[in-house]
Amino acid sequence: MNARSLFIPVTLFLVIAFLIGPFLIIVAASFSAGETLAFPPQGFSLRWIAKVFTVESFQASFAMSLFLAIGGTAAALVLGIPASYALSRYKLPGAEIVRTVVSAPIIVPGIIVGLALLRYIVVPFQVGITLALFVAHTALVLPYAVRVVSASLDNLRSDIEEAAVLLGSSRLGAFFRVVMPNIRGGIMSAFILGFVTSFNQVPVSLFLSGPGVRTLPVDMIAYMEIVFDPSVAALSSLLAFLSIGIVFAAERFLGFSRYV
Amino acid sequence: MSDASYLSLEKLTLAYGDTVAVADLDLDIRKGELIALLGPSGCGKTTTMRAIAGLLPVKSGQVRLDGADMTRVPANKRAVGLVFQSYALFPHLSVYENVAFGLKLKGMRGAELDTKVQAGLKSVGLSSFANRKPAELSGGQQQRVALARSMVMEPKVLLLDEPLSNLDARLRLEMRTELQRVQKETGVTMIFVTHDQAEALALADRIVVMKGGAIEQIGTPEDIYNRPVSSFVADFVGFENIFPLEGGKLRTSGGLIELSGEAPSAAGLAWRPRMVTLGTGPFRGTVRGTSFAGDSREYLLDTSLGAIKAEVEAALPAHALGADLLFDLPAGKAALLSKFS
Amino acid sequence: MFQNRAEALALALPAALFAAAVFLVPVVILLSDGFRSPVGGWTISAYTDFFSNTLNQTVFLRTLKLGALVTVVSAVIGYAAAFAIVNLEPGAKGRMTGLVVLPLMISPVARTYAWIVILGRTGIVNQAFQALGLTEAPLRILFSETAIFIGLLQLFLPLMIISLISALENMPKDAIPAARVLGANWFQVFWKVVLPLTKEGLVIGGTLVFTGCLTAYITPAILGGSKVLMLETLLYQQVSVSNNFVSASVIAFILIVMSFAANILLKRVATARNKMRSQP
Numbered sequence: 001m002n003a004r005s006l007f008i009p010v011t012l013f014l015v016i017a018f019l020i021g022p023f024l025i026i027v028a029a030s031f032s033a034g035e036t037l038a039f040p041p042q043g044f045s046l047r048w049i050a051k052v053f054t055v056e057s058f059q060a061s062f063a064m065s066l067f068l069a070i071g072g073t074a075a076a077l078v079l080g081i082p083a084s085y086a087l088s089r090y091k092l093p094g095a096e097i098v099r100t101v102v103s104a105p106i107i108v109p110g111i112i113v114g115l116a117l118l119r120y121i122v123v124p125f126q127v128g129i130t131l132a133l134f135v136a137h138t139a140l141v142l143p144y145a146v147r148v149v150s151a152s153l154d155n156l157r158s159d160i161e162e163a164a165v166l167l168g169s170s171r172l173g174a175f176f177r178v179v180m181p182n183i184r185g186g187i188m189s190a191f192i193l194g195f196v197t198s199f200n201q202v203p204v205s206l207f208l209s210g211p212g213v214r215t216l217p218v219d220m221i222a223y224m225e226i227v228f229d230p231s232v233a234a235l236s237s238l239l240a241f242l243s244i245g246i247v248f249a250a251e252r253f254l255g256f257s258r259y260v
Numbered sequence: 261m262s263d264a265s266y267l268s269l270e271k272l273t274l275a276y277g278d279t280v281a282v283a284d285l286d287l288d289i290r291k292g293e294l295i296a297l298l299g300p301s302g303c304g305k306t307t308t309m310r311a312i313a314g315l316l317p318v319k320s321g322q323v324r325l326d327g328a329d330m331t332r333v334p335a336n337k338r339a340v341g342l343v344f345q346s347y348a349l350f351p352h353l354s355v356y357e358n359v360a361f362g363l364k365l366k367g368m369r370g371a372e373l374d375t376k377v378q379a380g381l382k383s384v385g386l387s388s389f390a391n392r393k394p395a396e397l398s399g400g401q402q403q404r405v406a407l408a409r410s411m412v413m414e415p416k417v418l419l420l421d422e423p424l425s426n427l428d429a430r431l432r433l434e435m436r437t438e439l440q441r442v443q444k445e446t447g448v449t450m451i452f453v454t455h456d457q458a459e460a461l462a463l464a465d466r467i468v469v470m471k472g473g474a475i476e477q478i479g480t481p482e483d484i485y486n487r488p489v490s491s492f493v494a495d496f497v498g499f500e501n502i503f504p505l506e507g508g509k510l511r512t513s514g515g516l517i518e519l520s521g522e523a524p525s526a527a528g529l530a531w532r533p534r535m536v537t538l539g540t541g542p543f544r545g546t547v548r549g550t551s552f553a554g555d556s557r558e559y560l561l562d563t564s565l566g567a568i569k570a571e572v573e574a575a576l577p578a579h580a581l582g583a584d585l586l587f588d589l590p591a592g593k594a595a596l597l598s599k600f601s
Numbered sequence: 602m603f604q605n606r607a608e609a610l611a612l613a614l615p616a617a618l619f620a621a622a623v624f625l626v627p628v629v630i631l632l633s634d635g636f637r638s639p640v641g642g643w644t645i646s647a648y649t650d651f652f653s654n655t656l657n658q659t660v661f662l663r664t665l666k667l668g669a670l671v672t673v674v675s676a677v678i679g680y681a682a683a684f685a686i687v688n689l690e691p692g693a694k695g696r697m698t699g700l701v702v703l704p705l706m707i708s709p710v711a712r713t714y715a716w717i718v719i720l721g722r723t724g725i726v727n728q729a730f731q732a733l734g735l736t737e738a739p740l741r742i743l744f745s746e747t748a749i750f751i752g753l754l755q756l757f758l759p760l761m762i763i764s765l766i767s768a769l770e771n772m773p774k775d776a777i778p779a780a781r782v783l784g785a786n787w788f789q790v791f792w793k794v795v796l797p798l799t800k801e802g803l804v805i806g807g808t809l810v811f812t813g814c815l816t817a818y819i820t821p822a823i824l825g826g827s828k829v830l831m832l833e834t835l836l837y838q839q840v841s842v843s844n845n846f847v848s849a850s851v852i853a854f855i856l857i858v859m860s861f862a863a864n865i866l867l868k869r870v871a872t873a874r875n876k877m878r879s880q881p
Contacts, residue, residue: 156351162342181352
């Protein structure tokens with residue numbers, strides 16, 4: 001083997017080791033039998049995996065994160081699908097402004113969004129933290145929803161709607177009969193992307209926490225600061241496998257990567 | 261309603277925003293006619309077709325169909341069919357479901373629906389493809405599905421957008437025959453849009469030549485081919501030597517030129533390459549280019565009138581590049597143009 | 602293209618108004634706070650105050666430095682990795698790309714957390730160093746710029762690799778052999794052919810990585826601790842520890858300006874590329 005034929009496998013091994021290695025270490029550490037987080041793990045046990053399910057704050061924050069990821073993404077799609085449709089099919093006055101406004105939350109650092117919401121919405125209007133989190137996560141996912149749904153609308157010829165209308169369908173009917181069935185993959189992909197983004201999001205939620213109301217990643221950071229046992233590793237592994245599983249299934253059944 | 265105006269456009273003006281695309285257009289079409297809207301891109305032919313379909317709001321004027329004013333009737337209530345250039349088949353539905361789409365919206369169900377759909381598929385020779393998805397069909401087959409999907413609705417007018425342009429030469433001939441057959445069997449009024457004069461000449465009963473949002477000429481294929489009324493139409497249907505006429509003389513790049521023979525009264529004259537007499541005549545030119553086209557040979561001449569294109573039978577002896585030739589533009593053969601632009 | 606304006610607005614306005622109300626308006630008010638004078642009127646004194654503080658200067662420069670460093674290093678590694686991946690057979694290429702993308706699906710908390718195990722006092726690196734006799738006492742790697750750098754690089758390298766993979770794939774197939782036939786060595790091939798032809802991909806990847814570094818919170822928070830701050834963690838401290846909202850507004854403005862500048866650059870390059878493509 002000469003130097004050039006070694007280049008490809010060696011480069012790939014090093015890069016993949018750097019990218020995936022830490023994750024594998026976390027997985028290994030979650031099966032440790034020891035009291036503190038360490039690698040190589042001291043013995044083998046499932047105790048930390050089991051413990052994750054018994055920590056009450058994890059249960060509450062997991063439920064909160066799940067609610068935000070599902071509810072926020074669904075709300076973003078309800079707002080985003082019509083907006084994407086208007087942007088891709090209509091001569092919309094101020095189209096560039098609308099596009100910029102709905103995709104701005106992706107550009108502005110999340111921590112600023114969270115702080116601004118806290119200071120100027122939550123405090124002055126006495127909005128509950130849960131509602132504020134819901135609104136923040138919806139705004140955060142909206143750019144992804146618009147981008148992915150727009151991409152799948154742009155891939156769909158717009159004359160099929162006209163064809164449906166000429167065959168007797170109303171405009172709205174044409175949307176549900178011939179547009180929706182053909183962008184279903186895009187909508188599902190937007191949902192998954194939004195779900196993962198929202199679920200893993202920390203900065204937006206950082207300032208938006210109240211007594212007993214926290215998202216899971218924020219809760220994990222708080223837990224780590226107090227207890228240095230492998231349970232956060234165990235939880236991280238579980239969550240990682242959950243998102244990988246969802247994305248893998250999505251790729252398998254929807255061709256997820258076509259849209260993202 | 262007279263028979264001569266089954267579909268009529270009256271002072272039709274169409275616009276995209278503030279840009280007027282078609283202005284004050286008048287057109288009457290007989291029932292059962294096969295009409296071609298012919299013109300270069302941007303001439304307003306597609307815009308006019310979309311307005312007939314109801315896909316584009318009318319700015320002013322009227323669209324009347326079968327005695328009724330259609331101007332404000334929405335596209336889904338017009339009974340006008342359209343075969344899109346891209347076919348616009350519904351990708352998620354099978355061939356059968358595509359054809360059944362409009363009938364189901366009409367409320368048709370069960371055996372009646374099935375009979376109609378099967379008949380529609382049979383008429384375009386696609387019965388055995390009923391369960392395929394559009395993506396599994398060739399372009400020609402997709403177009404026939406689109407045709408069947410429109411025809412089962414029994415439209416009063418069938419519009420076709422560039423129906424032959426996406427097909428290869430063999431399929432083009434097949435589809436041409438198919439369209440003529442459908443038209444003959446059903447007697448449906450057909451309007452197709454095209455930028456290809458050969459297509460229009462081969463298929464249409466009458467051709468409407470459009471330019472800049474207005475009608476330039478309406479006539480039978482023979483009219484358009486032999487008697488273009490304007491320099492624009494002449495150029496479009498293959499007259500390559502076109503000159504304005506001033507006081508009985510041709511205005512050319514080499515000044516005013518006296519014609520041999522009596523000058524007709526017209527705004528301009530046009531000759532096809534094969535109308536140019538080569539070998540004798542009052543004018544002289546140098547062969548600048550030559551090309552062999554099987555039955556004939558084409559010459560590009562540099563002359564005092566400017567560039568002249570001539571075509572003669574290939575059996576005649578060939579002239580070499582640089583040869584000096586006599587030629588004539590016989591006034592008696594020229595097409596008389598009443599409009600020069 | 603449908604022409605009906607009222608319909609278009611009815612479809613687009615709910616999303617636009619929502620984003621404006623819960624996002625645009627509060628953020629704009631927040632940003633304006635930094636320019637408001639306590640005695641009324643407008644002033645930039647908050648900015649001059651901010652930059653005259655040496656701690657703030659350090660944090661600002663550190664943020665720029667780490668962002669630039671991570672971007673450059675990820676570009677170097679990214680080219681090598683992307684080049685290796687596009688030269689694989691189609692099946693292997695897909696799997697490798699999948700492995701590169703995989704970390705993006707994992708929570709940044711989990712990804713950053715792993716580095717504590719690796720870089721901590723009793724972590725793998727220190728164990729290895731001590732076993733090899735390189736150091737006596739455990740090194741303090743955690744809570745340093747090095748730790749943040751490693752964490753950020755791991756977090757954002759996939760974005761760079763993916764941008765470069767698609768840039769390399771869009772490069773004309775024969776460009777490299779053509780340059781070789783004309784006598785270029787590998788360095789010249791990269792410098793004169795590959796780099797100019799993949800410039801857009803590099804800029805897109807670089808912008809994503811750089812803005813990512815600016816706006817990352819978890820990595821500097823966990824790997825930098827409360828001493829080695831970046832702008833995001835400084836902002837959090839100003840609010841939660843010092844209750845200094847003016848200073849927070851100043852940091853927010855700086856972050857947004859830098860982030861917008863990077864995104865405008867990205868958009869420029871993207872439109873320039875689309876123009877090139879749309880030419881016949």
